[in-house]
Amino acid sequence: xxxxxxxxxxxxxxxxxxIFGVICSFASVFLLSKGYSNSEIGIILAAANVLSVVIQxxxxxxxxxxxxxxLIGLSQIMTVMLMVLTLGLFAFEKKNLALAVIFVMLIAWxxxxxxxxxxxxxxxxxxxxxVSFGLAxxxxxxxxxxxxxxxxxxxxxxxxxxxxxxxxxxxxxxLVSLAVTxxxxxxxxxxxxxxxxxxxxxxxAAAAEDTCEPDEEINLIEFxxxxxxxxxxxxxxxxxxxxxxxxxxxxxxxxxDVGGNSEDLGLILSxxxxxxxxxxxxxxxxxxxxxxETMLKFAGIMFTVKIGTxxxxxxVTLIYIAQCMQPVSFALFLPAMVNFINExxxxxxxxxxxxxxxxxxxxxxxxxxxxxGIILDVSxxxxxxxxxTVVTGLGALIVVASVDKVKHNK
Numbered sequence: 001x002x003x004x005x006x007x008x009x010x011x012x013x014x015x016x017x018x019i020f021g022v023i024c025s026f027a028s029v030f031l032l033s034k035g036y037s038n039s040e041i042g043i044i045l046a047a048a049n050v051l052s053v054v055i056q057x058x059x060x061x062x063x064x065x066x067x068x069x070x071l072i073g074l075s076q077i078m079t080v081m082l083m084v085l086t087l088g089l090f091a092f093e094k095k096n097l098a099l100a101v102i103f104v105m106l107i108a109w110x111x112x113x114x115x116x117x118x119x120x121x122x123x124x125x126x127x128x129x130x131v132s133f134g135l136a137x138x139x140x141x142x143x144x145x146x147x148x149x150x151x152x153x154x155x156x157x158x159x160x161x162x163x164x165x166x167x168x169x170x171x172x173x174x175l176v177s178l179a180v181t182x183x184x185x186x187x188x189x190x191x192x193x194x195x196x197x198x199x200x201x202x203x204x205a206a207a208a209e210d211t212c213e214p215d216e217e218i219n220l221i222e223f224x225x226x227x228x229x230x231x232x233x234x235x236x237x238x239x240x241x242x243x244x245x246x247x248x249x250x251x252x253x254x255x256x257d258v259g260g261n262s263e264d265l266g267l268i269l270s271x272x273x274x275x276x277x278x279x280x281x282x283x284x285x286x287x288x289x290x291x292x293e294t295m296l297k298f299a300g301i302m303f304t305v306k307i308g309t310x311x312x313x314x315x316v317t318l319i320y321i322a323q324c325m326q327p328v329s330f331a332l333f334l335p336a337m338v339n340f341i342n343e344x345x346x347x348x349x350x351x352x353x354x355x356x357x358x359x360x361x362x363x364x365x366x367x368x369x370x371x372x373g374i375i376l377d378v379s380x381x382x383x384x385x386x387x388x389t390v391v392t393g394l395g396a397l398i399v400v401a402s403v404d405k406v407k408h409n410k
Contacts, residue, residue, distance in 0.1 A: 005129050008181040009121060010136040014143035015174035016117050019082070021144045022167040023110055025269050026151065026160075028252045029262055031103065033160045035095040038253065042373020044100055045249055046366045048107035053362055055112045063116060071123050072182045075116050076175060082109055083171045089164040120181075127185050134284075138277045145273035152266015223352040230353065233402045237337070238360045239395020240300050243307035243388040244330055245368035250376060250384065251319075257381040260316040268316075272323045279331035283339075286332075292340035293403045299333035300396035307392050311385035344408045 031041045063074055085106045092099040121133040147166075154162045224231045247254075252265045260268075279286070286295070302325050309322040341353040368388075375384045 004184050005124055005127070005181065006131055006135065008177055008184065009124060009131055010139040011177040012117060012120065012174060012181060013136040013140035015170055015177055016113065017140035017144040018147045018170040019110060019167060019174065021147050021151065021269065022163055022170060023086075023106055024248070025148065026155065026163055026252075026265075027103070027107070028250060029155060029265065030089075030160050030163050031095075032252070034092065034099065036100075038250070038373040038376035040095070040100075040373070042249075042369045042371070042376075044103055045107070045369035045373075048104045048111070049362055049366045049369065051104060051108035052111035055108060056115065059112050060115060063119075070182070071116060071120055072178050072185070075113065075120065076178050078109060078113050078116070079171055079174050079178065082106065082113070083168060083175075085109065086164050086167045086171065089167075124181070124185055134280060138281050141273045141276050141280065145270045145277075148266045148273065149270035150266070152263040152270075155266070156261055156263040223349060224356070227349070227353075227407070229402055230406045231356070233399060233406055234356055234360045236300070236395045236398030236402060237357060238364045239391050239393075240303050240333065240399060241361055241364045242368050242395065243303060243392040245365045246372050246384060246388045247307070247310075248365075249369050250372050250381070253376055254310065254381045254385060255316055255319060258313055258315050258319065260319070264316050264319075268319055268323060271320060272326045275323060275326045276331040279327045280335065283332075283335045287336075287339060292336045292343060295332055295336040296340060296403050297400045299329050299336060300399040302329040303333065304389065304393045304396045305329075307385060308389045311382070311389050340403075344406060 027045065028038075028041055031044065036044070059074075059078075063071055066074075069077070085102055088102040089099070089106075118133070121131045121136065124131045147170075151162070151166060154166075251268060252262070255261070255264050255268065306322050306325040306329050309325070310319055313319050313322070337357060338354065341357060342350050345353050371387075372384055375387060
């Protein structure tokens, strides 16, 4: 049963990241084809990120409080809503306000689904089965990589009409994966409860629950005051992730500037995702050999080297070569930062630490989408990659200077 649920959760992650590839990674390709300018695309992407920040806590709170709808059930409802929104993309040939609103809602709703999909691994563990999030996330990267390679070729040959069709197929896969996972997890949970009921009476179980201590509640402003150096480190994170956000949104425009096309975009994204897999799979062995602080400093520098290499590119080939730094930049920085926060902070503060880190990524995504679009329209891709290199370099310097000075609160 455990192997079955792990396989199904891997397919949930895979389907989710395939949807991300179609909707988010090819957003510029789709919107450019409809007549939007780079600045308009930037505003749409920024609005989607801001809206997701508003929606996420509401949905998360509902997921925590409701007893009528399971986490899988809520994920299924959100997936159906994504499918309905995606149908709206077929209705418009050229840019208009309605299409922009649909696209904003589509990206925001999809982004809101991510924490539910990630949390599902912990919910599934309540069935008594050890669900491997790292393995499932690696499957997500693998299926994303395969789809991007194929999708780039299809878009180049058939046009952007294949994008909403592919999205609907991936969403249908997600719905099926969620339904099958629910069926098997319910069976596993029923079997697990049957065993537990024989070991522990209801009164004893209630007493055991009453002894659990609640998480420490800490105000975010108070947290920042108590952790000034950690806040400074996160300012560095904001800078480091700026180039990553720019590449997420505008790789198409950067590739076209040096002679690339949609097929190249797909292959660039595919190579990038494939190269993430080894680092994420084998992060635990790396963690045993290197301190998280060391990995964060090295990854921050490699973020700068990567975007700097893309700035110097005079052909698509050098952009491909730059992706070889993905395993030691993004794929290393993300797990190292998450583990670093958990290592240095108490349980209550760690929640706020992770929230601050996520907030900085969102802020830099909004900034990169708006500024990136404006810079592209005013000065072109070269200026965008130059500014990104400078901002990322400054962010890396802050990370290098501050990470070792963050106080340990455990």
